Amino acid sequence: MHMCSASKENQRSESQLMASKAFISKSFLSFYRSLRRRRQLARRDAHPKPPQKNHDLSFLHLHGKTLILDVEGALLRSSSTFPYFMLVALEAGSIFRGLLLLLLYPLLCCLSRGVALQVMALVCFCRIKKEEFRAGRAVLPKFFLEDVGLEGFEVVKKAGKKVVCVSRMPRVMVEGFLKEYLEVAQVVGREMKVIGGYYTGLMEEEGAMVEKCLSLLENFGEELYGLIGNCTKSSQNQIFSLCQEVYVVTEAEKRKWHALPREEYPKPLVFHDGRMAFKPTPAAALAMFIWLPLGVSLAIFRSIVFLFLPYNISIPIGAATGMTNRLLNPPTSVNGKPGGHGGKLYVCNHRTLLDPVYISAALNRIVVAVTYSLSAVSEVLSPIKTARLTRDKEEDRRNMERLLRQGDLVVCPEGTTCREPFLLRFSPLFAELTDGVVPVALATRVSVFHGTTASGFKGLDSFYFLANPWPSYDIEFLDEMETGKGGGSRYEVANLVQKEIGRALGFECTALTRKDKYLMLAGNEGVVNN
Incomplete structure (x- = not known):
């Protein structure tokens, strides 16, 4: 019995010793890799390798290699981040945040680029609830995709x-677009500081972002290639100095880039949110704020016209206001009674709340x-x-059968x-309602505001x-x-x-x-609970 117990103790001690050796080996290997990466960085800082200017973005040798990409400098056609911060201010904040950002x-x-970024982040993110921030996934991807250069995208695809x-903007602004639509491996950007579930508007230090990126790159092997813009900051140059080759895209070259065609989007853009129908560059945002008082007055006037005047009067007045x-292929018969019902059933696609109107x-x-x-607001004001x-x-x-017996009915089956x-x-x-339906195809065009929303106040959809x-x-x-x-x-x-x-x-x-x-x-x- 004593010999058996001693044998078990020896086996347990040997297993513990082997586990300890494995842990020590793994820790030493991780430490060695980190030390080697830091030595490489120090050596490259002491003897920096001048970036190789590139005039042919074919990158045929990128197969199996890792690409480090400067988002603003080498993917987007415009290096300005102001329009994207303006979208955050307007969509996640309010019209007053957007006006403050424009005045600044x-x-x-x-200011220097780094200080300007911090000021814009402070104006746009301060006191925004972290759990409710969806602009990075629901609003910004549409505008990022429209700004992607075809030439830069071809490099990413290869x-x-x-x-x-690597982005100068906060990670929460760009990660949704880059991971969901471009399917990149990792996104490196500065984190927004949070207190009590709310963004403070302050970003982490750039040094912390660089350290995080360097530790991340240890998992991608030794063959690293970089694609940057010629305005890339020195702090980001520390990251790109790890690359075997660094290719620089100048602003003059980017001005010749083509927009990424919609049919070449890696993932179809079906859904997006937000009120802004245009990219709010400084000039465009100024024009929008100048137009806003007149736009509000015009929306109220147009609503009153459609509410209180018959169509043969309201339509010409509406046309006079812009x-x-x-109308294509207007129906010749308006009193038909398909299936023995009292009215016709019109089935249309859904663009705005004004479709039935x-x-x-x-x-x-x-019609009904x-x-x-x-x-409730839209229901009360509906003509x-x-x-x-x-x-x-x-x-x-x-x-619906009861309403159809009483007269014409309009349905939007998309919901x-x-x-x-x-x-x-x-x-x-x-x-299931009738033996015959009249399909109606609807298309809308807007230039400043979208008349729909998924997360905003729906009562203002028609006014917008x-x-x-x-x-x-x-x-x-x-x-x-x-x-x-x-x-x-019925499904068929x-x-x-x-x-x-x-x-x-x-x-x-x-x-x-x-x-x-x-x-x-x-x-x-x-689903809305009424």
Whole structure:
């Protein structure tokens, strides 16, 4: 018995000794790698290697190698970060933050780049709740994609997923775009300091970001290549000094770059949020603030005209104030009764809350629109009758059949709006109501404000649309389609109607839903409790 116990003790001691040796070996190896990297950095700082200026961004030798990319200097066509901070100020903050940032712009031009970045971050992020900040994922990617240079993107594509992006902007602003749309391996940017769940507006020191990046690069092997702009800061040069070769893109070369075509986006841009429909450069932001008082007055006037005047008077007045509408293939018969019901069923894609109003104006008679989660303000100010749906299929079907017996009915089967040239999946509920439907294809154009939102106050959606200088609607009535009597299942009918509307507009049909949109843009399923 004693010998058995002693044997077990010896085995336990040997296993502990082996574990200790493994731990020591692993720690020593990690220390050795870190020390070797620091020695390389010190050696390169003592004898810096002049960057190799590049005039051919083919990078055919990047396969299997790691690319360190300067986002502002070598990916985006414009090196200015002001428009992106302005978007954060307006979308995550308020109109007053945006105005303050614009008023500080002359001062920012006199400060060094590092100090100007800190001032912009302070104005835009101070007292913004961290959990509610979604601009980096829901708003900024659209503008980043529009600013990506085709030549820089080709380099990223050839490097595959072994790309480490370095940005002067806070990481929370650029990470969503770089990881979700460009699928890069890592994103290095300065962290925003947080106290009590709120951003303070202060960024971490640049030295901390450099140290973090150097430790990160230990996992990417020895063959590192860099692509930077000629305005890259000295602190970031410490990172790029680890590269075997560094290629510099000058501002003159970037001015010749082409915009990345939409069909070459790595991932389709279907959803995005925010009110701004333009990139707010200093000049564009100044023009917007000058236009805003007139835009608000014009939106109120246009709303009053549509609320209290008949269509044959309100439409010419709206056109005189800059509203442009185009009606294609207007219906010749307005009193048909498909399927024995009292009215026609109009099925349209969903662009703004004004879709049923414009269809009613095109028909020159009042129609009824069914909605899921219309705000109380929009419901009160609607010039046509609206009816709420409950999301109980049987009850909603009965209510819609009752409304259809009373007159014309407009439904938007997508269930939510989509700004881009895509159609979301159509709910098949409308296919059970009647034997025939009239598809209606709608397209809108705005120049300053988007008339939709996922996370903002929906009661102002129509006002934002009408506050544009020249808001535009295209309305096309398609041929009536049979939905019953052997016309296929309700799902097949819904898909067919979606396809016909998509064909008329040149839009791409998708299987995405309202839930997908709101989970991405607002962090919820888009259900409003009334």
